[in-house]
Amino acid sequence: MRVKKEIKILLAIFIITLAFRLFFSLQTPNYIDDDSYFILRQVSHVTETGKPILNDPLSYGGRNFVETPLYYYVLSFFNLFLPISIVGKVITSIFASCLVFVVYLLAKELTRNEEAALFTAFISGFIPIFLKITLNSVSTLSFFMPLLFLTIYFFIRASKDKKYAIFFLLLFIGLSLTSSLSFLFAVATLFYIVLSWLEKFSITKAEIEIALGSALFLVWSQFIIYKKVFLLEGTGIIWGNIPVAIISQYFSQFNLWEAIINIGIIPFVCGIYIIYKYVFKIKNKEVLFFASFALSTFILLWFRMIQINIGLTMLGIVLIILFSHYYKSFFEYVEKTKISQHKNIVFYAVIILFVLTSVLPSIGVARSSIGQAYTDTEISAFAWLSKNTPADATIAATYDEGNLVTFIAKRKNFIDSNFLFASDVDQRLNDIRQLYTSIIETDAISLLNKYNVTYIVLSDRARAQYGIKDIKYVKDVNCFDLAYNNRTRIYQSFCKTGEVRIEIK
């Protein structure tokens, strides 16, 4: 009966988390990032052909991709019997919400306390940074994060009981085929072994064997998948060939205050306290593993070797898992004091505190994600392109609209946010800036001709990004025509360099 109640509460937590996500996610049919549209395009392609797009004639006017495709296949499976819109909104929300189950399992493994595990599972459903990057998005991280922590769970179980080794192995292979971020597991495990050795913890044979096997598989699989990228970029693959002008948006400097806000002040502070207490004072091996994870993530963030959002998410989930230990210790302490008779009041106070510091910020993040999503006017502009432009037209839009050009308009784009393995990204970023901000028509036409661009999309996004109200040189009616105007404007260009005779209406 007691087990059933626990499962019921856990299911209720999952449903609340899922409902929270779906409530905000279904308020707009669109997504907050253009990467979602790229993933949807890949999923559609896998559903139709059984293979992801590796040679794309549309992105950058034609280029190759290097992908870890498992996520596309998983979503494609659901796409076989669900429309792509449901897959993108509902299935991804389900994946992200599954984090509560994984956190529950880990917290229970750590504390052997159901109440602590359930409470921790509940707060893991409201991590502001995780919501920020997965709500209204088809991000791989919705699937990767629960999978990563489930892999960690089976790593801990396999090191104690060999029958779980097969689960760990399968999950780790899946993790490696989902995202190159799986290297974080290998780094954390290495840190764990080194710290265990330094702190004179006994490292079990199973732990070393798992760490070794996973490190070898990771090196082998990632070098096979990214072979050509490694040859081209070398160690620069870490920064994903992101143009220099915008790299700081992805790999920004770690900021403590930003971390506290994005993770939640209670889990952050309590998690750090537990690391201090159980690593340096009382010495607990399982806490040490999570401490190693937190430390390795922090170091990678500090040296800007992982994207800030990803790093903060990992850090947040780890600190929340460690928070379970604090919860258990705190209420054990309360039991021993005079206020033990008011334990329920303390519990409700903790909940209120958590609601104020994590749930409310999460609601704020969720609401802003609706505002940040692509608007219907933007989407309809790209839909217009698919019906009213030649199939081989090249469309100029900002780099974070590029994947809308390929997915919705089904046309070639000038640039998009898939920088890895794309050529001349810095040059293109510079050129697109010039296209939007130039006041000299001949320069603009020269650029348009260079890339065979025949349409330029001016959305509110482009206006905000480049600080413009309109494109200055398009007033020449001999060379430009306003083909579409519904807040978002689309200009058609039909001049070649040398044909320019300026006539302004």
Place this chain on the structure above:
Amino acid sequence: MSICLLVLFLPYTLRYLRNNPTFIGEDSYYHTRVAKAILENKASFYDEQAYGNRPYDLNPYHFMLAGLGHFTSINRASKALPMILGLLSVLLMFMITGKMKLNWKLRLLFISVWIISPIFIYTYTVSTPLCLILLINLAGLYFFLNKGKLSLVISTILFSFVPLFGLYQIIIPIMLLLLVSIGKKQKIRAFYITMSVMISIAVIYNVYLLVVHNPLPQAMYIEKDLVRSLISDLGGKIGLGAFSVVLLLVGIFLMWDKRKENYPAYLMLIILSLLCIFVHFEIIIFLNLVVAYFCAAGALNLARRGWDLKLIKTFTMVLIICGFLFSTVSYINREASMEPNNEIASTFSWLNNNTDENEYVLSHPSNGFWIEYFGNRSPITDGMTVITKDSSKLSKISNEIFYSRDLNTTLEDLEGLNVGYIIIDRKMQSGEVWSKKKEGLLFLLRNSETFKKAYNSTSIDIWEIIKRGD
């Protein structure tokens, strides 16, 4: 031996199948050209084809290659000689490991790992002195380990050739012989004799070079992008496999308990790594031997030890085999696709029949040896520019020409160097020299009164400089 034959033959076989009969890499063209000059009795002290009349960087390999060129064409000799030396090296290594009384499984695994390593493949498929350097050291070590005066004499003779490849080369045999001699009175005597002969020859030869040539041949060579150069999977031309690096760390860790027995290996690993990073990168061919040893020992240790998780053991052992195979296959495929190709050969050959032999050619140093070999012309810079007198001045002027947007200054520099032609290829425009279109010289080339495109192929343009007054 069959694995050795396979890995050595495959790169050129694949190249032939892809219709590319050229040698692999740039350096092989320099060494072949030098051997050809020796064969045709045209080799003097100075390389007349190089800018600034720098001395030939002669060494025994060139004479060996020229010698083989008496029996077959120099091109065929350049392809065959490294492979022959590779087979001999493998045989010697087998005998040396037998003398060292290594366990037969470790011996077999060590030699196999060494043979399938990217560094072994490069050393014994690309025509450079590296193949002979390694063979001489192995042969010298083998005879040194043998008993008897005759063996010592042969060993000393062999090691006496080592200084002729470069001053830094003597560090390796001295270190090797010292390690095998420690604790053995007779061997220590032999070591002193051999070392004295080597150092004497090194001193005499380098004094001769200093007096006759000035400056000394390049004593140091440090790679700029070290991490990338060290690992072949990251783009290093002569680098360790990524998997080997991981297994090296595993091997170091697993053998740590037996470090007293294996102290020579640990010591050599540290010393060779430091020498490779801070003295001369080509020492990596010796470092590769130590890495192969640790990889083999580590893999054997893993296979023999009791595992708690049998499933993970099977998984790991399969991965180790797959990992090595991946690096090997990947590197062989890369070598088979390495430049030069037919386009480079035919484009640079155009220079031979269509340009003035007294005018120099400006291009990136990586094209230098091909300009000399195919085009029979002198480049401003090539891979050996570092040993040219005023090499830093040459490099500086070249860079000024490449990056300047001032036509007059550029023209003056070009005329000062007597440059008649400029070769620009796709790599130079994609980051090797310029990262933006119309950067520096690319902008100036639009001036049709000064520059004329004399020849172009798919990815290479040859620009002629129209002299003032023409």
